[in-house]
Amino acid sequence: MPEAWRRGSVLLPGLSPLLSLGGALAARAAGVLTLLGLPLLILPLFAGRFFCWRLCPMGFAAETVSRINRRNTGWIRKIPFVGKGLALLILGSAAAGWPVLIWTDPLSVFNGFFAAARQPLTWLSAATASGFILILLASLIVPNLWCHRLCPLGGLQEWLSQLGKSLRSARCAKEGDEIPPLLTHARTGRRVFLGFALGGVSGSLYRAYAPRRVTTDTDCGGTHSCGGRHGHGPGEGEAGQRRRMGRGSGAGLPIRPPGAVQQAFNALCARCGNCMTACPYGLILPDLGTTGPDGLFTPVLAFRNLNPQQEQFCFQECTACTQACPTGALRPLTVARKQQTAIGLAHICRNKCIAWKKGEYCVVCQEFCPYQAIREVERNGVMCPIVDADKCRGCGACESQCPALPIAVTIRGRDPQTVLAHPSPALHT
Amino acid sequence: MWYLGSIQTNAGGARNPKGCKAVRLQEGTHMKPVKRRSFLKTGVTAAGTALVQTPLAAADAASPAATVIVVHGTDIPKMLEAGIAKLGGWQAFIRTGMDVVIKPNVAWNSKPEQGGNTHPDLVRACVLAAEKQGAATVSLPENTCHPEKATFQASGIAAALEGTRGRLYRPAKQDYGEAEIPKGKIVKRAFVPKDILNCDCLINMPVAKHHSGATLTLSMKNWMGSVSNEDRRAWHRDGLHQCIADINTFLRAKLVVIDATRIMLTKGPQGPGELAHPYEIILSTDPVAADAYAVTLFKKTPFDVPHVRIAHEMGIGCGDLAKIRVERVEA
Numbered sequence: 001m002p003e004a005w006r007r008g009s010v011l012l013p014g015l016s017p018l019l020s021l022g023g024a025l026a027a028r029a030a031g032v033l034t035l036l037g038l039p040l041l042i043l044p045l046f047a048g049r050f051f052c053w054r055l056c057p058m059g060f061a062a063e064t065v066s067r068i069n070r071r072n073t074g075w076i077r078k079i080p081f082v083g084k085g086l087a088l089l090i091l092g093s094a095a096a097g098w099p100v101l102i103w104t105d106p107l108s109v110f111n112g113f114f115a116a117a118r119q120p121l122t123w124l125s126a127a128t129a130s131g132f133i134l135i136l137l138a139s140l141i142v143p144n145l146w147c148h149r150l151c152p153l154g155g156l157q158e159w160l161s162q163l164g165k166s167l168r169s170a171r172c173a174k175e176g177d178e179i180p181p182l183l184t185h186a187r188t189g190r191r192v193f194l195g196f197a198l199g200g201v202s203g204s205l206y207r208a209y210a211p212r213r214v215t216t217d218t219d220c221g222g223t224h225s226c227g228g229r230h231g232h233g234p235g236e237g238e239a240g241q242r243r244r245m246g247r248g249s250g251a252g253l254p255i256r257p258p259g260a261v262q263q264a265f266n267a268l269c270a271r272c273g274n275c276m277t278a279c280p281y282g283l284i285l286p287d288l289g290t291t292g293p294d295g296l297f298t299p300v301l302a303f304r305n306l307n308p309q310q311e312q313f314c315f316q317e318c319t320a321c322t323q324a325c326p327t328g329a330l331r332p333l334t335v336a337r338k339q340q341t342a343i344g345l346a347h348i349c350r351n352k353c354i355a356w357k358k359g360e361y362c363v364v365c366q367e368f369c370p371y372q373a374i375r376e377v378e379r380n381g382v383m384c385p386i387v388d389a390d391k392c393r394g395c396g397a398c399e400s401q402c403p404a405l406p407i408a409v410t411i412r413g414r415d416p417q418t419v420l421a422h423p424s425p426a427l428h429t
Numbered sequence: 430m431w432y433l434g435s436i437q438t439n440a441g442g443a444r445n446p447k448g449c450k451a452v453r454l455q456e457g458t459h460m461k462p463v464k465r466r467s468f469l470k471t472g473v474t475a476a477g478t479a480l481v482q483t484p485l486a487a488a489d490a491a492s493p494a495a496t497v498i499v500v501h502g503t504d505i506p507k508m509l510e511a512g513i514a515k516l517g518g519w520q521a522f523i524r525t526g527m528d529v530v531i532k533p534n535v536a537w538n539s540k541p542e543q544g545g546n547t548h549p550d551l552v553r554a555c556v557l558a559a560e561k562q563g564a565a566t567v568s569l570p571e572n573t574c575h576p577e578k579a580t581f582q583a584s585g586i587a588a589a590l591e592g593t594r595g596r597l598y599r600p601a602k603q604d605y606g607e608a609e610i611p612k613g614k615i616v617k618r619a620f621v622p623k624d625i626l627n628c629d630c631l632i633n634m635p636v637a638k639h640h641s642g643a644t645l646t647l648s649m650k651n652w653m654g655s656v657s658n659e660d661r662r663a664w665h666r667d668g669l670h671q672c673i674a675d676i677n678t679f680l681r682a683k684l685v686v687i688d689a690t691r692i693m694l695t696k697g698p699q700g701p702g703e704l705a706h707p708y709e710i711i712l713s714t715d716p717v718a719a720d721a722y723a724v725t726l727f728k729k730t731p732f733d734v735p736h737v738r739i740a741h742e743m744g745i746g747c748g749d750l751a752k753i754r755v756e757r758v759e760a
Contacts, residue, residue: 280576281576311658312576315538315575315576315579316538317538317579318576354665354666360665360666360668360669361642361643361665361668361669361670361735362642362665362666362669363641363642364642364662364665366641366642367574367640367641367642367698367699368574368699369699370538370699372696376641383641383642401574401662403661403662403663403664403665403666404666405666425696425700425701426538428540428583
């Protein structure tokens, strides 16, 4: 994907007020991207669903597919406008701090499809494209189903255009209106209120009963060498280690991109794939279940365990993903702040480490660590690595470069992400 | 010849399992006979002036010492010129129409004053000199450790090369060719940038600094910044110091220029660490001798660095300070 196109495409989801304004409402924080949502909040008051029928890329795709099937065009009348309710539900729950179903936004679904077009294409990276494909399938079965009945962004604009109409009609009310405007307004107002209230309740319920993250054995059963404080038990082989570490090197908490909010990340994340598109090193992948049942397709970092060829890491001077999030699930970070933020913690398995196990010169982990978080201890004349938890940011430089087979250094996520006091040596002022 | 190994070519460009096109010369044939001849002529001229000694001869004969030129000063381009003059001038190394490859150390996203990378002024001076000598191309392939864009920029080398024909780049997969290393004890083959395999004049231009894994990183270790990532990883597994010596049986620079204007004493290779400022550049045609001298700047003896000892024992060059003639120049 050309660089300019990639940077530009990141702005698209922010155009949806549901994501930008709803996200800001839920995260209680606004950024520059929040302003992107304003045009679509004002336009429908005057122009109705102009955006939907003229500009929306998801709508264009769904409408194009809808033209293929001419038979089921009548079905749509039997279906209520779910999208209008959905919009209220999202905004109501966002006000409660835990937005529900924010990922149904069409612009995030659309962007998710293109986030999957990053190289290299795998089943995993293609996961974010599933929403787009589902919408097209639905449009094929029941033409125009998405735009006319399901789309929450369409629903929001429908509400706003009704509001605009009634404001105008109140100003220059014509005689002979069949229904007195007051009554319609009252009915509409009641519905809007109920929708918001329902959203608020569901948001609060989500907060109260949010599924806890699935954590796989964070400190490897106690006898494993964590941070160098204790060694392996005598005679412990690979098999024992595998048993303790669950599914091999990927065990532990998932690693979130830097700047991830402490609470409600899964609720706030719209799965738009912006962070995945923005990452110049292709480190961010959609999660498939390690972050809990509500965390499907949320972004997690993978240095090596999911992509054995990956040789990049979360570069100390890059803040691309944090600047790209439309909802504020990732807070925008400055380079200085990013270098103080610990997203994970490196873990060296001494049973696999070339220096510890074989007594060979290595410490590539120390070589590559931008934060000087790997201390060396001399053992039989060879320098061996130890992780300094007060300095380790979990950037993955060590994991991405570890030459051991199987790999000896792995990063486990920090939840919540912590801000370290250790001044970053990598900061160029 | 700068590479001592026999090289074979695969004219059809058969693909090896790793997907790189194999570039090998048939044994006995030369890829660029004319240039090779001109190169040999250069070698003869240089030998005639008795300023350049082929290191193998030095190792075989054992008696004549290798020469190391140490230039002290503050104006880097001037220092380089003064050092080169002692080695017989640029014409001893670069002739019109040659493809020149310079291998600086530009691995890390760090600033010139931090001593993590070769000084940009030195690189620029060398590129300009090569252009002045009429080099056909000047390439600087570098397999950086940090993302290349940031690294080339922060190191100041991208800016230093502006207005020159020097092409600094990070080799992509297709830029590598597989090379056989017959004299290697552990490393038998490695992926080396094709520009290095095909060049007429190879100049090794490292920065002297501390290295956590290899004790120090000097000219011989610098080739690890050329080879592919797979090779780098494998070498760490297989015995780093022997592998460094092995690649030096194959990759042989015509000229070694070690930047010791400032040297990183701790936290290497990435830094930032403690710095010392010897204000020296070290020139030699023998990488082992150049490294052996550079080691002394760190208050160590050459054989404290295992790959220097191994290289000396393998006869790659002379690492014995007693047999090295150190010529000091002020510029």
